[in-house]
Amino acid sequence: MYLYHFGLRxxxxxxxxxxxxxxxxxSYKEALNTIHFALTTGEAFCLVSGEVGTGKTMLSRWLINKISEQRIIAYLPNPVLNPREIKLALASELNIRITKNLTDDQLVPRIQKRLIELNKKHGPxxxxxxxxxxxxxxxLEALRLFTNLETETSKLLQIVLFAQPELIEKLNQKHLRQLRQRIAFQYRLSRFNRIETQQYIEHRINRSTSxxxxxxxxxxxxxxxxxxxxxxxxxxxxxxxxxLMLAxxxxxxxxxxxxVLGAINDTQDANSNLRFIKRLFLAGGLVLFSSSALAYWILL
Incomplete structure (x- = not known):
């Protein structure tokens, strides 16, 4: 690979x-500030949305690392689960011992008991x-019911959702309005601009090299x-x-x-812009050439 060539570790x-x-x-700072405020004020739900590839998973992992010393974290990276499965997944994250024949009527009280125990030491x-x-x-409706678990002063469980914009469309359905109304704080991740793109690339390289x-x-x-x-x-x-590989x-x-043009040509989701980019940089080159020629003519 190119690691040695570029001096990367x-x-x-x-x-x-x-x-x-x-x-x-x-954009990431604002998202984290939104989450922090929601957790600090005791809100039941917080939602961070963004298009595919905008960094939601990275942000969720960063959040876990930042708050895991102060709060108990349960993490579900693949929530394609039915109501019972998500209860079992949460129970597993909370280290609750369960048996195969455990009914929902028995499972939920065990989860509540464990949440109360953890709340006394670490908060929700x-x-x-x-x-x-x-x-x-x-x-989603089962998830909403979990937030009904609370003490006299605080929720036992606070939920942070990372999702694509399709979740917002889903929550606009009438039968999910109770959940929608409980999401007091939400943030939409934006795409990088030109300056942020350069800062992002430089940051990752600087973190990978001496x-x-x-x-x-x-x-x-x-x-x-x-x-x-x-x-x-x-x-x-x-x-x-x-x-970097081509270089x-x-x-x-x-x-x-x-x-970069070679990389774009080899990347399906980027090469639709290839002709535009070639025209753009060709035009830029012609402008630069014309400006240089004009300056040379004036100096004569």
Whole structure:
């Protein structure tokens, strides 16, 4: 791979949610502030939504790392579960011993008892659910009923949902209005702009190398990655990774526009913009050439 060639100690653009590479850009800061305020004020639900690839899973892992020392965390990364299955999953996260023949009437009181025990020492348990848009309607309703578990002064369970925008559409259904009304705080993750795209790439590289401050990409390469990715972090990762591979294959120490165009051409969700990007940078080159020629003519 290109690690030794570029002096990297780890892959900077892996798609796994490595929290060491987390880049605290404004959208992520605002999302975390929203979650923090919801948890601090004792709200039952908080929702963070975003398009595919905008970094929801990374954000959820970062949140777990940040608050796990103060609060007990239950984490469900794959909530495609029916109501009984989600109760069993929560019981498992709370280390409750269960048997196969345990009925729901017996299960819920055990969960409540465990939540009360944990609340005395650590406060309400925080249940973090990723990909929440995949939950069936009846499971969402079962989730709402969990938030009825409370003491005289606080909830026993606070729930943070990370989901694609489809969950918001689902919650607009009339029969889910009670759950919708309980989500007092929500935040929508935005895509990166051009400056944030460059900051994101530079941050991940700087976290992966001892060569601080060294630029691995040209300015035009950053711009091409931004336009092709549409500011979607996952696509930024894919294009940056492939661009580094192409530069390595050519023996280059810096990624230029040609390597990025090659990466775009090899990436299905980015290559729809390839013609536009080529025209854009060709036009930019012609403008630069014309400006240089004009300056040379004036100097004569």
């Amino acid at each position: 780890k892959l900077p653009f892996s798609l796994t949610p490595d929290t060491e590479l987390f880049c605290s850009l404004p 348990v925080v249940l973090i659910i990723d990909e929440a848009q995949t939950m069936p309607d009846e499971t 060569q601080k401050g060294h630029s691995f990409f040209s300015s035009s390469a950053y711009s091409a990655i931004f336009y092709a990715s549409g500011g979607i972090p996952r696509l930024v990762n894919i294009l940056a990774h492939k661009s 390595f294959g050519k023996g280059r120490r810096k990624v230029r526009i040609n390597e």
